[in-house]
Amino acid sequence: MNGSDVVIIGRGPAGLLMATLVAESGGRAMIVADGQGSLPLWGGQFDFRNYNDEGKPLKDPFAWWTRQPDHPGGTVSGAEWNGWWDHLRQLWHRIGIPTTPRVPRKNTVLLTPLGRLRPTFLAPQWHFTQSRAGPVTLVSIPGLMDFQATAAAQHYQVETGQAANVIEISTPPSWHARWQPLQWAWFLDSMEGRRWMLQELRRVRLEPDRPLLFPQMLGVEEVEPLMQSIAEVTGRFVGEVPLLPPAIGGLRIQRRWERWLKRQGVRFVSGRASEISRRNVLVLTNGRRIPAGHLVLATGGVLGGGIRVCPDGHLEHSVTGLEIGSVSTLSDLGRAGFAQTDNVPIAVGREVGDCDPDRHGDGGAVILWTVHQAYQALAHHDAQAEER
Numbered sequence: 001m002n003g004s005d006v007v008i009i010g011r012g013p014a015g016l017l018m019a020t021l022v023a024e025s026g027g028r029a030m031i032v033a034d035g036q037g038s039l040p041l042w043g044g045q046f047d048f049r050n051y052n053d054e055g056k057p058l059k060d061p062f063a064w065w066t067r068q069p070d071h072p073g074g075t076v077s078g079a080e081w082n083g084w085w086d087h088l089r090q091l092w093h094r095i096g097i098p099t100t101p102r103v104p105r106k107n108t109v110l111l112t113p114l115g116r117l118r119p120t121f122l123a124p125q126w127h128f129t130q131s132r133a134g135p136v137t138l139v140s141i142p143g144l145m146d147f148q149a150t151a152a153a154q155h156y157q158v159e160t161g162q163a164a165n166v167i168e169i170s171t172p173p174s175w176h177a178r179w180q181p182l183q184w185a186w187f188l189d190s191m192e193g194r195r196w197m198l199q200e201l202r203r204v205r206l207e208p209d210r211p212l213l214f215p216q217m218l219g220v221e222e223v224e225p226l227m228q229s230i231a232e233v234t235g236r237f238v239g240e241v242p243l244l245p246p247a248i249g250g251l252r253i254q255r256r257w258e259r260w261l262k263r264q265g266v267r268f269v270s271g272r273a274s275e276i277s278r279r280n281v282l283v284l285t286n287g288r289r290i291p292a293g294h295l296v297l298a299t300g301g302v303l304g305g306g307i308r309v310c311p312d313g314h315l316e317h318s319v320t321g322l323e324i325g326s327v328s329t330l331s332d333l334g335r336a337g338f339a340q341t342d343n344v345p346i347a348v349g350r351e352v353g354d355c356d357p358d359r360h361g362d363g364g365a366v367i368l369w370t371v372h373q374a375y376q377a378l379a380h381h382d383a384q385a386e387e388r
């Protein structure tokens, strides 16, 4: 990428990944967003493809994707997918999000707060995932409505035929009935919280050899040292069950990823895009005008999105319905394409791809293929421009 600024609208995982690719290649990126993005709403487990069209769980998402000639993401080869997943895995390691030592070959399953199993692909190591269900111990946290350990244990036993027992811990002196997972997590980040948790666990009796599963609340910033101390004190494998929003796992990822991007020189601007000119000037509702070498829309859509990409490429304000510009989608770009005659933004992430992540469980895959292909198109365009 040449020295021109890439301005990305949106601070969700697609926007963060786009900014990462630009920064890694030595380019300058700016992220403009009017809200958090979706990461703090989910645990951060990136799905590849969890279910087939009939809703049956899939074991081998590589095989599924490479057999879909009619799907816009179906042109991606297994090697390309593997490379993109490996890039994400290595990036996460660099920015302090531990995950698997290599790209998984198959989907694994994680436990939901209801004690059900659901497939996923790449998950941070905090998450408890397994390739085959086994006996588990669930930790019941007082007052935590998001995780009913006894009900979850019952569901798990019925669904898997494996044993699941529950242990209860008490409340710390500073506890308040209003505490939700985030309050617990901040408390457990403190020295007082860590000491209290380890003391509690020394007094409970544990079944031999069962992983010890907590609801996802073992800290925001200091989760790894706490998990390691718990493992040492109890002699058990320790994992977390991701909960409903606001989700601590996604929050951890977002905080670490954004801190890292800022260290790479990526600028973050808070503001709402209200107009996009065909000359790639972004206009914010406060009147600020931001000229861009390239404009990328990573404006999501799962929560309504602030900008709607219409099938003909027009951009519509999702509240007023006003046309605010036009966009080039990946189908326009083609595989190697990007015959840019005019400056138009590119849409990535949840906005594009004809996918339905809520139904098919392919949210992570949509982010990977749309962002990498858009980035390749931009780089290709810049290389051609330099030759001219």
Ligand SMILES: Cc1cc2nc3c(=O)[nH]c(=O)nc-3n(C[C@H](O)[C@H](O)[C@H](O)COP(=O)(O)OP(=O)(O)OC[C@H]3O[C@@H](n4cnc5c(N)ncnc54)[C@H](O)[C@@H]3O)c2cc1C
Pocket (backbone or CB within 6 Å): 009, 010, 011, 012, 013, 014, 015, 032, 033, 034, 035, 036, 037, 038, 039, 041, 042, 043, 044, 045, 046, 047, 048, 245, 271, 272, 273, 274, 298, 299, 300, 301, 302, 303, 305, 306, 307, 348, 349, 350, 351, 357, 358, 361, 362, 363, 364, 365, 366, 367
């Ligand atoms: C509850 C929930 C659970 C999920 N679970 C999973 C899961 O288990 N596995 C998985 O792989 N994926 C999961 N996803 C991810 C989901 O399927 C999408 O892939 C993901 O949310 C898309 O991210 P994105 O970056 O495209 O958009 P978003 O994260 O939605 O980000 C959109 C960004 O655009 C900004 N924006 C929009 N309009 C404007 C404007 N006009 N001006 C300025 N900024 C604007 C917003 O402020 C925001 O920052 C989940 C999502 C949610 C919400």
